[in-house]
Amino acid sequence: MCFVMGTLSFDGLKQQASFYLKEKIRSARLVLTDVTPVQLLVEEVTSGKPWSPDAKTMGLISRSAFDCDEYIRIIHILHRRLSSFEWENWREAYNSLVLLEHLLTRGPESIAIEFQGESSIIEEMLALQYIDEKGFNWGLAVKNKAERVLKLLKGGTFLKEERERARRLAQGIKGFGSLNRYLTSTDNEPNIFRRCNSQYENYTGEKREYSNQRDEEESRFLQIIG
Secondary structure, eight states, rough: HHHHHHHHHHHHHHHHHHHHHHHHHHHHHHHHHHHHHHHHHHHHHHHSOOOOHHHHHHHHHHHHHHHHHHHHHHHHHHHHHTTTOGGGGHHHHHHHHHHHHHHHHHOHHHHHHHHHGOOOOHGGGGGGBBOTTOOHHHHHHHHHHHHHHHHHHHOHHHHHHHHHHHHHHHHHHHHHGGGTTTOOOSSSTTSSOOOOOOOOOOSOOHHHHHHHHHHHHHHHHHHHOO
């Protein structure tokens, strides 16, 4: 029994150490590089963690997308997540689709044009088949999300209707006081947010290189305590 308790205690220490190191890495990136808190949020919610992005966080990201600099950072991460889609990393793809759907209905209108080039990759996700140990059909969940995103990417009437529906929903939530913090309309943004067209093609390769370096650094840190 003592051995078991000792093992659990050690596992707990490993988890705390892992969390501590990740937080230190995040803090260092904020201080030593030009990475922004929103950029870190996007990386976090589109990771392979077993939970989807929450509405409050996606609302913050969609509002920040109206700022030109943040827009470029956000779409860069989403482009990278989607373009590197592999079956074993399906959770990254699914979480990215969840955020992309939110941006399509609440973010800048240019998002739809920006990600039309990823349609073929998203179509590949339709074939995913996976049922977890609890019997939940994640393959079907990914398929439904992918189909909706593909339909939104086509633009036209459906996209306009969904953006209007999201706007009305946000206005309704505002009437319930503090609940408006979880979902805010982006069609009535304050003037501090500036709409901008995509500059993704001009996004420097240095940030792509840094992203890869950051992943390698985190991996080395975790190996040390593993």
